[in-house]
Amino acid sequence: xxxxxxxxxxxxxxxxxxxxxxxxxxxxxxxxxxxxxxxxxxxxxxxxxxxxxxxxxxxxxxxxxxxxxxxxxxxxxxxxxxxxxxxxxxxxxxxxxxxxxxxxxxxxxxxxxxxxxxxxxxxxxxxxxxxxxxxxxxxxxxxxxxxxxxxxxxxxxxxxxxxxxxxxxxxxxxxxxxxxxxxxxxxxxxxxxxxxxxxxxxxxxxxxxxxxxxxxxxxxxxxxxxxxxxxxxxxxxxxxxxxxxxxxxxxxxxxxxxxxxxxxxxxxxxxxxxxxxxxxxxxxxxxxxxxxxxxxxxxxxxxxxxxxxxxxxxxxxxxxxxxxxxxxxxxxxxxxxxxxxxxxxxxxxxxxxxxxxxxxxxxxxxxxxxxxxxxxxxxxxxxxxxxxxxxxxxxxxxxxxxxxxxxxxxxx
Numbered sequence: 001x002x003x004x005x006x007x008x009x010x011x012x013x014x015x016x017x018x019x020x021x022x023x024x025x026x027x028x029x030x031x032x033x034x035x036x037x038x039x040x041x042x043x044x045x046x047x048x049x050x051x052x053x054x055x056x057x058x059x060x061x062x063x064x065x066x067x068x069x070x071x072x073x074x075x076x077x078x079x080x081x082x083x084x085x086x087x088x089x090x091x092x093x094x095x096x097x098x099x100x101x102x103x104x105x106x107x108x109x110x111x112x113x114x115x116x117x118x119x120x121x122x123x124x125x126x127x128x129x130x131x132x133x134x135x136x137x138x139x140x141x142x143x144x145x146x147x148x149x150x151x152x153x154x155x156x157x158x159x160x161x162x163x164x165x166x167x168x169x170x171x172x173x174x175x176x177x178x179x180x181x182x183x184x185x186x187x188x189x190x191x192x193x194x195x196x197x198x199x200x201x202x203x204x205x206x207x208x209x210x211x212x213x214x215x216x217x218x219x220x221x222x223x224x225x226x227x228x229x230x231x232x233x234x235x236x237x238x239x240x241x242x243x244x245x246x247x248x249x250x251x252x253x254x255x256x257x258x259x260x261x262x263x264x265x266x267x268x269x270x271x272x273x274x275x276x277x278x279x280x281x282x283x284x285x286x287x288x289x290x291x292x293x294x295x296x297x298x299x300x301x302x303x304x305x306x307x308x309x310x311x312x313x314x315x316x317x318x319x320x321x322x323x324x325x326x327x328x329x330x331x332x333x334x335x336x337x338x339x340x341x342x343x344x345x346x347x348x349x350x351x352x353x354x355x356x357x358x359x360x361x362x363x364x365x366x367x368x369x370x371x372x373x374x375x376x377x378x379x380x381x382x383x384x385x386x387x388x389x390x391x392x393x394x395x396x397x398x399x400x401x402x403x404x405x406x407x408x409x410x411x412x
Contacts, residue, residue, distance in 0.1 A: 014201040019138040023146045025196045026131050029089065030153025032185040033127045035161040036096050036119040037065040039181060040103075040111075042165040043174035050106055050174070057108055063363060064116030065124070070359035072125015077133060077352035079126075085134040086197040092126030093189030099123055100182030104175040127189070128153075129352035132332075136339045136347060137200035143339060144289070147332040148281025155274040159267075218341050219403040226341065227350055229400060231357035234334045236393035237297050238361030240304055240386030241327045243369040245269065248320065251379045257313050265320045272324030280329020289337030290404065292329055294397045299326030301390045307383050331358055365389075 040047065040062050047058045080088040099118015103111050132151060139146045168177045218226035244251070248269065252262030284292040303323030310319060335351055342350050369382040 014138065014140050015142065016201075019146070019201075021196060022138050023135055023150050025192050026135050026150040027153050027156070029093075029127055029189050029192055030131065030150060031156040031160070032189055033092065033096060033124050034154040034157035035165075035181065035185060036100060036123060037062055037115060038157060038161050039100065039165055039174065039178050040065070040115055042162050043169050043177070046169060046174050047111070051108055051111065053108055057111065061103070061111050061115040063367075064112060065120035066359055066363055068116050068120020069124040069128055070356035072121035072123075073129025073352035073355050073359075074349065076122070076126040077130045077348045080130045080134065081348035084197075084199065085130060086193050088126045088130055089193035089197055090190050092123050093186045093193065095119070095122035095126065096124075096189070097182040097186035100178040104178040106175055129355040130348065132335050132355070133339075133347045133351035134197075134200065136335065136351070137344060142285055144284030144292070144332065144336045145278070145281040147335050148277045148284070148329065151332045151335075152274050152277050155270050155277070158270045159274075219400060220406070221403070223342065223346075226400075227338070227353065229396065230334065230337060230341075231354050233293065233393050233396045233400070234331070234354055234358040235361035235364075236389050236396065237293075237300065237327075237330055238358045239365035239368065239389040241300065241330065242362040242365035243382055243386045244304070244307060244320070244323055245366075247366070247369050247373070247379060247382070250373075251307075252313075252316065254379065255311050255316075257316070261313060265317055268317060269320040269324040272321040273328035276325040277328040277332065281332060284329065284333050284336050289333045289335070289340050290397060290401055292333035293337060294394065294401060296326065296328075296330040296333055297390060297394045297397060300330065301387060301394070302326060304383055304387050304390060308380060331355075334358065 040058050044058045051057060076088050076092070079091075095118050099114040099120075099122075101114070102118055103114030105114075132147060135146055135150050136143055165177060165181075168180075172180075217223070221229075245266070248262060248266050250262075252258075252265060280292060280296060283295070287295075300323070303319065303326040306319030306322050307316070310316060334354055338350050338354050339347060365386065368385065369379065372382040372385060373379055375381075
């Protein structure tokens with residue numbers, strides 16, 4: 001990066017103290033945004049009882065939230081490129097409040113509209129994918145570390161909000177809980193965006209400090225083909241990633257392990273993932289995004305095999321921790337790979353497009369494991385199918401790395 005880049009330090013790096021302020025601000029915003037769909041997850045039973053439509057309706061709302069996040073990320077990424085990330089983040093904060101307010105009207109249509117469109121499409125869709133792209137523009141030397149940190153907002157949300165939501169809902173009900181959380185989360189997100197977000201030091205227009213030339217080949221391919229293959233790899237690895245995370249508690253129940261122990265096992269998985277994500281970020285700064293993806297995929301494969309190797313409680317606690325240690329670094333490593341291989345001018349839409357595939361893979365994996373279980377009556381078959389997806393991802397990423405080794409560097 002040229003030392004003349006706006007905001008660069010004397011050593012030529014674009015990283016400043018404000019870069020880390022941006023990172024921690026983003027972490028807070030994403031932890032708040034990720035709490036919004038959790039109101040449905042934690043309130044699934046009372047919501048189903050209120051609406052009288054069974055548990056499938058709130059489950060559908062949760063799925064729409066995550067699908068909406070992926071689709072909205074592409075749309076809001078384009079908006080961020082035109083209007084700036086501050087305006088898009090403010091939109092996300094307002095949309096979360098609007099979505100939760102609509103959902104709290106306690107009608108089937110309002111739940112789906114509020115959670116799918118408000119919380120998902122324009123809420124998390126305006127915050128999670130575009131903000132990862134935005135943060136990547138504030139870092140060069142420790143970009144992987146920063147991406148690992150800010151993408152951990154969902155894990156922090158998983159630690160903080162479930163217990164709090166459960167207790168508050170028991171006192172004031174799920175509708176008021178949604179409204180109160182919506183007001184609080186929106187106010188903080190909007191305030192943080194207005195106070196701290198500003199144009200990044202790497203320009204997103206022009207070519208003055210862009211490492212790669214727009215339109216040049218990437219890994220010896222056209223840019224769109226290269227992105228499609230990287231995104232396909234993210235889909236393949238996110239299918240098995242979602243399987244144990246979505247079905248671990250049910251899996252434990254089938255084995256005669258108490259639900260409370262299954263929930264504790266899930267917490268161990270998330271804690272291990274949060275801690276190891278920071279380690280994977282440190283690794284990715286040294287070996288690059290695609291190599292980190294390959295190593296993370298291998299670690300995830302070993303974790304999946306762990307669920308097949310044991311069925312006792314102690315062994316499953318160990319397998320859950322090992323699995324969390326393995327998969328945690330994959331998504332930020334994919335984002336880092338895109339940031340390394342493509343021009344900064346394209347990051348506002350290429351990163352959200354990648355994350356759309358990642359989120360779609362997670363949604364498909366969670367659904368597929370349930371379908372396989374319903375068909376055969378046990379989860380081992382689902383774990384083997386997930387391993388098959390994982391092996392396909394490793395083969396694809398290995399091929400991309402071989403092209404990286406043989407393709408000539410492009411751009412200045």
